[in-house]
Amino acid sequence: DGGITQSPKYxxxxxxxxxxxxxxxxxxxxxxxxxxxxxxxxxxxxxxxQIVNDFQKGDIAEGYSVSREKKESFPLTVTSxxxxxxxxxxxxxxxxxxxxxxxxxxxSGTQLSVL
Amino acid sequence: GDSVTQMEGPVTxxxxxxxxxxxxxxxxxxxxxxxxxxYPGEGLQLLxxxxxxxxxxxxxxxxxxxxxxTTSFHLExxxxxxxxxxxxxCALKVIYNQGGKLIFGQGTELSVKP
Numbered sequence: 678d679g680g681i682t683q684s685p686k687y688x689x690x691x692x693x694x695x696x697x698x699x700x701x702x703x704x705x706x707x708x709x710x711x712x713x714x715x716x717x718x719x720x721x722x723x724x725x726x727q728i729v730n731d732f733q734k735g736d737i738a739e740g741y742s743v744s745r746e747k748k749e750s751f752p753l754t755v756t757s758x759x760x761x762x763x764x765x766x767x768x769x770x771x772x773x774x775x776x777x778x779x780x781x782x783x784x785s786g787t788q789l790s791v792l
Numbered sequence: 793g794d795s796v797t798q799m800e801g802p803v804t805x806x807x808x809x810x811x812x813x814x815x816x817x818x819x820x821x822x823x824x825x826x827x828x829x830x831y832p833g834e835g836l837q838l839l840x841x842x843x844x845x846x847x848x849x850x851x852x853x854x855x856x857x858x859x860x861x862t863t864s865f866h867l868e869x870x871x872x873x874x875x876x877x878x879x880x881x882c883a884l885k886v887i888y889n890q891g892g893k894l895i896f897g898q899g900t901e902l903s904v905k906p
Contacts, residue, residue: 681835708891719798719881719898720836727891735893767835774891779824779843781894783835 683784700768709751727774796897815882
């Protein structure tokens with residue numbers, strides 16, 4: 678079955694540590710997105726990528742970094758500069774950069790907590 | 793800027809009750825509108841959508857009508873079930889020169905009791 682796989686499901690970060698969240702899709706989608714979900718605040722866009730080797734900052738990119746070296750992979754690194762990283766992180770993809778089919782496909786998320 | 797506002801939760805209902813979750817938006821023009829649902833511990837799934845004014849989206853007994861006069865897209869269901877317990881997100885699609893993205897509301901948690 679095609680879909681988006683996020684790993685790990687749970688992740689713990691120590692003070693001053695960088696951690697990387699994995700996101701892989703086998704849907705052959707061009708565009709990929711990272712959202713952060715906090716209770717009562719909905720989803721906020723961190724980074725998005727419309728095509729391989731290209732990505733753009735979203736609304737809350739500070740303290741995060743991404744890469745898009747392969748079409749199917751869009752890893753997110755939470756750096757030590759992100760002072761409040763505890764949240765549920767969701768990766769999503771769409772068939773193309775203009776959301777032509779008007780649908781985002783989501784992974785099942787990674788819960789990041791600070792030790 | 794573009795934004796989505798939903799009624800605050802949690803909403804608690806008894807099984808077979810009528811459901812309304814309010815959603816209003818601010819946007820330039822007439823964007824496509826969506827409802828996504830998130831079951832516990834999972835990602836979001838598209839529930840329904842409407843792409844132009846007066847369109848009605850429907851799926852699994854849920855409905856929402858695109859009202860441009862009131863800039864609203866309220867979600868309704870005539871008779872909820874325990875299995876409908878989830879968080880519901882209203883969203884709109886923003887188009888910019890390089891592509892499209894979705895802007896989400898804050899989510900409304902629904903709890904249905906037997």
